[in-house]
Amino acid sequence: MMLLANLWSRLVTLARLLSAGLWAVASLSIGVAGAVFAGRGGAGVKAFLLQSASQRKVFAALRLLAPNLNLSQVLIKCYDNTGTVIVSRGVDVREVLDRQADFEVVYGPRMRAITGEANFFLGMQDGADYRHDTSLMQLAMRRSDVETCVAPLVRQTAARLVAAKPDRLDLPKELTRLAPAAIVTTYFGIDTMETADLISWASEMFWYLFLDLDAESALDQRALAAAKACRLGIDTAIANRKRSGAYGDDVLGRCLTLQAATPEFDDLAIRNNLIGLVIGAIPTLSKAACQALDYLLDYPDLLAKAQAAARQGDEATVGRYLLEALRFNPVNPVIYRRAVRDCVIARSTLRACTIPAGRMVLASNLSAMFDPGFTEQSDRFWPERPFGEYMLWGYGLHTCFGAEINRAALPAMLTPVLAQQNLRRAEGALGRLRLDEMNFPVEFGVTYSR
Numbered sequence: 500m501m502l503l504a505n506l507w508s509r510l511v512t513l514a515r516l517l518s519a520g521l522w523a524v525a526s527l528s529i530g531v532a533g534a535v536f537a538g539r540g541g542a543g544v545k546a547f548l549l550q551s552a553s554q555r556k557v558f559a560a561l562r563l564l565a566p567n568l569n570l571s572q573v574l575i576k577c578y579d580n581t582g583t584v585i586v587s588r589g590v591d592v593r594e595v596l597d598r599q600a601d602f603e604v605v606y607g608p609r610m611r612a613i614t615g616e617a618n619f620f621l622g623m624q625d626g627a628d629y630r631h632d633t634s635l636m637q638l639a640m641r642r643s644d645v646e647t648c649v650a651p652l653v654r655q656t657a658a659r660l661v662a663a664k665p666d667r668l669d670l671p672k673e674l675t676r677l678a679p680a681a682i683v684t685t686y687f688g689i690d691t692m693e694t695a696d697l698i699s700w701a702s703e704m705f706w707y708l709f710l711d712l713d714a715e716s717a718l719d720q721r722a723l724a725a726a727k728a729c730r731l732g733i734d735t736a737i738a739n740r741k742r743s744g745a746y747g748d749d750v751l752g753r754c755l756t757l758q759a760a761t762p763e764f765d766d767l768a769i770r771n772n773l774i775g776l777v778i779g780a781i782p783t784l785s786k787a788a789c790q791a792l793d794y795l796l797d798y799p800d801l802l803a804k805a806q807a808a809a810r811q812g813d814e815a816t817v818g819r820y821l822l823e824a825l826r827f828n829p830v831n832p833v834i835y836r837r838a839v840r841d842c843v844i845a846r847s848t849l850r851a852c853t854i855p856a857g858r859m860v861l862a863s864n865l866s867a868m869f870d871p872g873f874t875e876q877s878d879r880f881w882p883e884r885p886f887g888e889y890m891l892w893g894y895g896l897h898t899c900f901g902a903e904i905n906r907a908a909l910p911a912m913l914t915p916v917l918a919q920q921n922l923r924r925a926e927g928a929l930g931r932l933r934l935d936e937m938n939f940p941v942e943f944g945v946t947y948s949r
């Protein structure tokens with residue numbers, strides 16, 4: 500009986516893989532042809548393929564036709580590699596991200612350029628240094644802080660910012676960058692930089708580390724200048740705190756307190772760790788908040804349910820709608836690693852693939868979250884989805900250090916917006932999410948009435 504049930508479930512999964520893949524091929528062909536016939540040429544096709552709805556279709560087609568696509572082209576030019584493998588089935592994505600020793604993180608060289616000397620733990624392979632630094636930072640950034648400090652801070656900041664705008668809000672400029680910046684200034688305790696500088700420096704450094712696929716030198720120079728200025732800002736914060744004689748109970752203060760027992764955690768090491776956290780915190784949270792709301796605004800029935808929860812002050816339910824919206828429209832559709840040696844993935848299956856040493860492997864978290872063989876109810880907007888199914892912020896050893904912060908901060912930030920009556924996009928172009936040259940939100944207007 501059990502065997503039959505298993506067989507049946509495998510057949511259903513296969514049928515869903517097949518139908519989703521074939522439908523995706525057909526609808527992509529129509530979309531690409533539409534962009535070409537509309538006279539928008541290569542730029543139109545590129546814009547079409549960059550939409551997350553199109554990306555979902557590309558990955559549905561890949562899952563069916565070429566689940567581990569091995570290309571000789573180098574798509575990510577900012578880190579050494581010999582070509583690209585795109586991995587789209589959920590189990591294979593998980594396998595790549597689980598096999599740290601075979602698939603390494605590549606960010607080390609650029610991380611060193613940012614800190615001015617040392618690596619940061621996201622750029623490290625698993626080992627003593629990684630465990631040392633993450634352990635110390637876990638003592639400085641306690642899980643319990645999310646409830647006692649971070650969520651209240653973001654909640655109050657967002658409530659104040661939204662209250663100041665009676666009928667319209669430009670999300671990135673007036674909320675989604677400012678609330679994460681408050682996490683850095685108040686919770687991390689790095690309060691020595693102008694907020695506008697902090698936001699643009701963090702975004703430039705983030706772009707340099709993760710998004711500079713073509714290694715564009717003008718923006719690289721800007722990012723390195725930003726890194727230098729940010730290092731100075733953190734040095735000043737450390738010096739001020741030491742001079743004051745009272746370390747305090749924020750992340751910086753706890754790092755300084757830890758120095759007594761761990762002398763190797765000197766000021767420079769503290770700075771290197773804090774700069775990594777600053778980079779991770781601001782542009783990502785802002786983009787996630789904008790993209791989640793952008794998605795909900797397209798679906799009035801979902802928006803209405805999220806708004807009903809927001810008006811009850813039910814952040815947990817709001818959070819579930821936001822996470823599910825982000826699954827459809829995530830900040831990063833792939834996570835990349837480089838093969839250390841020739842490696843076989845999906846061994847003993849028909850899709851087994853030998854990945855040559857040096858290949859950059861794009862493990863698609865977006866695809867995994869829509870793979871019917873990996874994620875339950877993958878096509879459905881399902882706010883009750885268990886949190887563990889989300890791969891929005893990575894998987895395995897390097898899973899986002901701010902994962903629990905994200906889970907609490909996103910609803911805390913957006914609940915006051917969602918609670919407004921008659922919430923809709925602003926008229927015209929202002930109501931469409933606009934990204935800057937680094938792909939971060941710069942303009943996204945909503946209007947509402949009180």
Ligand code: HEM
Nearest residue numbers: 620621779780783784787830892893897898899900901905
């Ligand atoms: C919604 C917002 C965020 C998104 C989408 C996001 C996404 C990610 C992803 C995908 C990774 C894994 C990268 C990889 O494996 O190559 C990661 C790691 C990391 N994130 Fe986030 N992140 C967010 C917010 C934050 C925040 C708020 C912080 C800081 C408080 C942070 C700090 C980090 C750090 C330090 C790592 C490295 C973890 C490690 O190497 O063990 N992130 N993030």
